[in-house]
Amino acid sequence: MSGHPTQGTPLLRIQDLCVSYPTPDGLKEVVRGVDLSVSRGERVALVGESGSGKSVTARSVLRLDSEARTSGRVLIDGQDVLEMNSKEVRRVRGARAGLVFQDPLASLNPVKTVGWQITQPLRIRGMGRREARRRAVDLLGRLGVADPARRFDDYPHQFSGGMRQRVVIAIAVIAEPQVLIADEPTTALDVQVQAQVLELLGELAQEKDMAVLLITHDLGIVAGFAQRVAVMRDGKLVEEGDVDRVYASPRHPYTRALLDAVPRIGDQPGRRLGTAAATADPVSVSPEGEEL
Amino acid sequence: MNTAEETPLLEARNLVKTFSGRSGTRAVNDVSFTVRRGEALGLVGESGSGKSTTARCVAGLLHPDSGQVLIAGQDVTRARGRALRATRRRIQMVFQDPYSSLNPRMTVADLVGEGMYVHGIEPDRVRRRDRTVELLETVGMGSEHLDRYPRSFSGGQRQRIAIARALAVGPDLLICDEPVASLDVSVQAQVLNLFGDLREKLGLSLLFIAHDLAVVHHLCGRVAVMNSGRVVEQGDREQVYTSPRHPYTRALLDAVPVPDPAAERARAAGRGAVHTQNHHEEKR
Amino acid sequence: MSTTTPVPTRSAGLRNLLTRKGGNKQGHTTFVDRAALGVAGLMVLLALVGPYLAPMDPYAVDLAKSLTPPGSEHWMGTDANGRDILSRVLAGGRTTILATVAVIAVATVIGTLIGTAAALGGRIVDEILMRICDVGLSLPAIVVALGLAAAMGPSLQSAVIALAATWWPGYARLVRTLVRETRDAEFVESARVLGVSRTRLVLRHVLPNSLSALYVQTTLDVSAVMLVISGLSFVGVGAQVPASEWGAMIAASRDTAITAWWTVLFPGLAIALTAIAFNLVGDWLRVRTDPTLRTGGR
Structure with missing residues (x-):
């Protein structure tokens, strides 16, 4: 699995992670033994289709689901997050690991100004209001928000979708975490804004030498953003490696099928798209007719 | 007598649709296009470009403020009763979210x-x-x-x-409003293949609304690009994708992520300079 | 998916409280649900055959046996007139439950018609119907019942009419909201594009997907309506003495309640048990009938 060159000790190291959720029919295992590591300054993408367990993996890193039963280890800079008590976990969130979610509107508090929300991670750590504000305005400007000093006192609903996602990114990185986890950060955005946001994210990560774990379903985004890619299916990693290698010569049939399923501009129009990656699309009917 | 052959299956003429409330912004502003028999027209644009509103006007779910929708030459924006129902039948619609x-x-x-x-x-x-x-x-x-x-x-x-x-x-024509946008890529591939088969087997025409330019490229021989309620560019697939005339189309094409690391790197290098000045463009 | 309808229920928590599964959203039928269904079913059965089950004549006065405590002969004792309370509870169930069902049925039909018309009939129709509803909602059932009793003479019929007349506007409001939510759903649009007629659109697509919350509400309302009917009988404008109706029975036993507890306990218990049972069934139905709740996720 770890045939790639390691750049020192990885900042984020996931070892044999298993996650299950309690359902009425007993525990359901969603992540089944994932090993993955991200080094300082490295950008790794975790790709998979819905239900593959990629998001659950990301959320487990910061223990965001209280219902989840986890086993294995999640080391951030050598410390196991899964062993921590809730107070310690809270200290890790924001300070050492930042998070960007898919839906910017849902992850922002509608009744607080964006400035208040961006400065929170700093204020919690005892930074003065003035200094926190100065840094937040700096960062907003850096993220391409026009007239950041004025926008600082605006509310989330006064921002467009792309701008909102920049605010979310600002909240995630203001405390300069070493690890950044971005779960489908651009899925809700239009292509042009998506391109801008991804570029900003990449620049910031490079500048601060962060370890970035990008969760996405979009193979195009991976190609442009990540250096390394891990492909996930049914709770397991099926393939991991350098993006160039994986895209040029995928080893696992699933990866190959996935790449073959994507239409590309420049391909022969109307070509038969590969459908092998679809899990036979079974009708999942239990006796009661409930969806599985 | 092949006049019937020459009348386009679907023709939208100067469609205008304004929604009340939002200071009268025109969701669809003077949109015209035609779909000939057996043809697939892709309508691409970003969210809020008016492509879905256009589709709903054509499907009869919305009544345009002005302009006409002609199905095989018959103006369905005026027609009523039985004749309308018979004509309307020739155009059916597939929606984005199969769950609702x-x-x-x-x-x-x-x-x-x-x-x-x-x-x-x-x-x-x-x-x-x-x-x-x-x-x-x-x-x-x-x-x-x-x-x-x-x-x-x-x-x-x-x-x-x-x-x-x-x-x-x-139906002779299927309006598809982002029919694969909510599906996983592997399932999307299956459904796209199905659309291809249906066109071949049934000679079905498509009005295919999508934000994904690669999907439209895959399926549609002709493309219309919409931005803020207007069609900014319209033409054959080859022309629109390889030599786009309108700057908006170019910008859109440039932003599409390509599943090819080398190509992405080359493009990012080329984009670097242009992009820094674009940062400040997107305002409220 | 996102569009789960928040169902207005008065005691949505009761079932969860009893089943001790915070958020039993899966529609699994628990022991409590079965018990509630059983009791509710029993009560409906009672309404049908109760009078035939009565071991004695519920109207037979025997002053010699006045206020006999519960015992082997009279399981629930007798009232001041020496009538067998068990027989009266069994027979009275019919009166109480049938009156309740009548109120709810009438209110549901009127409410659905008015609510649907308001939701689909355009702004003017909507405005007029909703103002009428406002008037209806502002009239307390007791006042209307008292007025009707004065006009038509106090009887169970006038209580039922009064209650139905004040109850439907609530349903009309609810149905209007539910139908408005459904009418813009994508599957309704899909039917419109397909060329489905207006009548079929309403009957086949809109209403079936709107009304599950209404059924739940009506089931939950069974207890409320029953209590009001019993209350009206208690204050004398509903069922009249000597009719065996649960509320009227309690009313008639006001004077003996302290010395002979059984005269009020058993009819009261019957009311409480039925009310709770229907409440629980309502909660259960709410989860059961909502397909979006059951599949989760979407």
Whole structure:
């Protein structure tokens, strides 16, 4: 699995992670033994289709689901997050690991100004209001928000979708975490804004030498953003490696099928798209007719 | 006498639609296009560009403020009654979200058979059921699903059912409003292949609305690009994708992520300089 | 998916409280549900055959046996007139439950018609119907019942009419909201594009997907209506003495309640048990009938 060159000790190291959720029919295992590591300054993408367990993996890193039963280890800079008590976990969130979610509107508090929300991670750590504000305005400007000093006192609903996602990114990185986890950060955005946001994210990560774990379903985004890619299916990693290698010569049939399923501009129009990656699309009917 | 051949199957003429409230912004502003028999026209644009509103005006779900929709030469924005229903039947629609576009309380047989029933195409129950089985086969589903409810199907299967439901009344043209946007890539591939098959087998025309330029490239021979309620560029696939005339089309194409690391790197290098000045463009 | 309808229920928590599964959203039928269904079913059965089950004549006065405590002969004792309370509870169930069902049925039909018309009939129709509803909602059932009793003479019929007349506007409001939510659903649009007629659109697509919350509400209301009917009988404008109706029975036993507890306990228990049972069934139905709740996720 770890045939790639390691750049020192990885900042984020996931070892044999298993996650299950309690359902009425007993525990359901969603992540089944994932090993993955991200080094300082490295950008790794975790790709998979819905239900593959990629998001659950990301959320487990910061223990965001209280219902989840986890086993294995999640080391951030050598410390196991899964062993921590809730107070310690809270200290890790924001300070050492930042998070960007898919839906910017849902992850922002509608009744607080964006400035208040961006400065929170700093204020919690005892930074003065003035200094926190100065840094937040700096960062907003850096993220391409026009007239950041004025926008600082605006509310989330006064921002467009792309701008909102920049605010979310600002909240995630203001405390300069070493690890950044971005779960489908651009899925809700239009292509042009998506391109801008991804570029900003990449620049910031490079500048601060962060370890970035990008969760996405979009193979195009991976190609442009990540250096390394891990492909996930049914709770397991099926393939991991350098993006160039994986895209040029995928080893696992699933990866190959996935790449073959994507239409590309420049391909022969109307070509038969590969459908092998679809899990036979079974009708999942239990006796009661409930969806599985 | 091949005038009938030359009348386009669908023609939208200067469609305008304004929604009240938002200081009268025109969601659709003077939009015109044609779809000829057997042709697939892709309507691309970002969210809020007016592409969905256009589709809904064409489908008759919205009444345009002005402009006309002609189906085989007949103006359906004016027509009423039986004639309208017969003409309307020739255009059917597939919606984006297969989880909300199927009545959860109807079985697959009822869903697919409904069109044949209400239009009196197949009044006989048994014959209707046989025809429903055929339609399900056409979209790649077995007859064992007839008496099941939508909730027991996956997104891709629901979309197939929705397509079979639309095909049941024998339409000439299918309006597809982001039909694969909510599906996983592997399932998206299956549904896109199905659209290809249907065009080949049934000679179906498509008005295909999507934000994904690669999907439109894959399926549509002609493309219209929409931005803020207007069609900014319209033309053949080759022309629009390889030598776009409008700067908006170029910007859009440039932003599409390509699943090829080397190509992405080359483009990022080229974009670097241009992009820093674009940062400040997107305001409220 | 996102569009799960928040169902207005008065005691949505009761079932969860009893089943001790915070958020039993899966529609699994628990022991409590079965018990509630059983009791509710029993009560409906009672309404049908109760009078035939009565071991004695519920109207037979025997002053010699006045206020006999519960015992082997009279399981629930007798009232001041020496009538067998068990027989009266069994027979009275019919009156109480049938009156309740009548109120709810009438209110549901009127409410659905008015609510649907308001939701689909355009702004003017909507405005007029909703103002009428406002008037209806502002009239307390007791006042209307007292007025009707004065006009038509106090009887169970006038209580039922009064209650139905004040109850439907609530349903009309609810149905209007539910139908408005459904009418813009994608599957309704899909039916419109298909060319489905207006009548079929309403009957086949809109209403079936709107009304599950209404059924739940009506089931939950069974207890409320029953209590009001019993209350009206208690204050004397509903069922009249000597009719065996649960509320009227309690009313008639006001004077003996302290010395002979059984005269009020058993009819009261019957009311409480039925009310709780229907409440629980309502909660259970709410989860059961909502397909979006059951599949989760979407």
